[in-house]
Amino acid sequence: MSFINYSSREINCKIVYYGPGLCGKTTNLQFIYKKTNPEQKGKLISLATETERTLFFDFLPLALGDIRGFKVRFHLYTVPGQVFYAASRKLILKGVDGVIFVADSQIERMEANIESLDDLKINLAEQGYNLEKLPYAVQYNKRDLPNVAPLEELNKLLNADNVAWFEGVAPTGVGVFETLKSVAKQVLLELKKHY
């Protein structure tokens, strides 16, 4: 649900990073925070536990620039990935404009990936959204690790609809901006369709 303010000439959109625990959602946001100019970003807010696991959400407001005189702002959120934070995940999906699913490429995390993707679809459906109709991209993260599943297999298991997908190594930024850009573009094109 975007917020278009003709008075201050601003467009605000919400993008949510989803995925299983420890897949690198927060790391994606941290890299974006590190690499953007101070005037483009707000504070990176992390509501995390003492062990740096996301408890409720991370939040990063990002002002990308102007389109036709309108300031374009994206609000990036992550959900807590751990299974037992299901209630919190649902809340964060409220009013979402685009979703990025961050998958953990390691073979032993495949079940967690599938479970998280199912959870995403169920939670979206509960709020009246359909993942197939939402701006959406997949990031196969942790490609630098030795025990990763081949891309064909990941696509078969996690990307049945063949949406845009990217290889990622979030701590060094591989694929981070590419993934964000893909979904941001879809979100803006979606706005174009409606207005």
Place this chain on the structure above:
Amino acid sequence: MAGSDLVMYEDEFQKIDEELQKLHQQANATVVFLVDKNGQLIASAGDTHDIDTTSLASLTAGNIAATGGIARLLGEKEFTILFHEGEKDNIHISLIGQRVILVVIFDQRSSLGLVRLRVKKTSESLTKLFDDITSKAEKEKLEGKTAESPFAEISDEDIDNLFK
């Protein structure tokens, strides 16, 4: 898609701004904010200089969402008012018309009683304003009328430029 986008034009924004200014004055508040339930800041009144308004908006919405989750677990529809008391500053958060969140920050120069009283008045006016905005948007959609849209002409190049 669930729900619809919130589109706000100049005159509506002005009316909302007036209401907030009035509340800010009458409640003797430090700052007054209006936040969308999804965490987007809509408008503010008072001295916002030292406050990170974007973060405050997002966290307030998170707060309301979490409290709403608790309410549903208990079989309540929603808790419409939250109040946090600090050593110097206090914050009064209320949900208006299921859609927007009104945040009032105040110190010892005001009181909870006064804030509650004034917030109630403002809530009524804002509820009506947002009803008008919603019905106007629906009417325009029905008539297929759209104001000069910044998106109609948007090109791939425009979007690519954002990421340079």
